[in-house]
Amino acid sequence: MRAKIKHAVYATTTAAALTFGSLAISPGTATASEVRPQACDVFTFYTVNPYGKTKFKSRGPVVGKYNSSASSSWLNMSVKTTKSRSTTWVGEAGGSLDWGIVKIEAKTSYEVSKKVSSGVTVTNRMRVDAKKRGFTQPGVLYRKFEIEKHRQNGNCSTTSLKSWYMNGIVAKLHFAECQTKRPSCKPKP
Incomplete structure (x- = not known):
């Protein structure tokens, strides 16, 4: 039983790490429609x-x-x-x-x-x-x-x-x- 709980904790931790990692990465990638034009002084x-x-x-x-x-x-x-x-x-x-x-x-x-x-x-x-x-x-x-x-x-x-x-x-x-x-x-x- 301990082995099953231990395995479930590892699986949950790994899934959480992957999910958190993908959330941490996704704000850095932007689509072409989200890119803002460069701003210059007028x-x-x-x-x-x-x-x-x-x-x-x-x-x-x-x-x-x-x-x-x-x-x-x-x-x-x-x-x-x-x-x-x-x-x-x-x-x-x-x-x-x-x-x-x-x-x-x-x-x-x-x-x-x-x-x-x-x-x-x-x-x-x-x-x-x-x-x-x-x-x-x-x-x-x-x-x-x-x-x-x-x-x-x-x-x-x-x-x-x-x-x-x-x-x-x-x-x-x-x-x-x-x-x-x-x-x-x-x-x-």
Whole structure:
């Protein structure tokens, strides 16, 4: 009789252990419908993308000088600027120019000038071949930028909210140059 009771106790203990074990394991397994999506903080952020090539815009007239020597020489050509140039929004404005410039400079390696004035004398030191005329023209280089506002959503996806475009002055003094044996040529940046 003792053997039967002992066997019944072992059987009950084993069954209880297996049942308890299966209960301990089952909360850890979840079906696909019970998996919750990952949660992210919701916030807005900006990206800046430069695109296209830089564009030259003149700041003054073309000036030239003749190299009469028998070898190439460095010639200094001075010119007074006659045009001012500014960084501008393209299409719909995105706020103040300062706001856009700060975004560009924070997100890219470019430095953007807000404005360059006219009435300034600038000098280009240009190497001109023997018996040729060298011509130069002062200007600025513009680069186009897209400033885009995004939102990170609670499900970790992102949504593009709005875009602005800015023509930024990335070089406030750049010289276009050419040289020729003819009376003139068109300077190229």
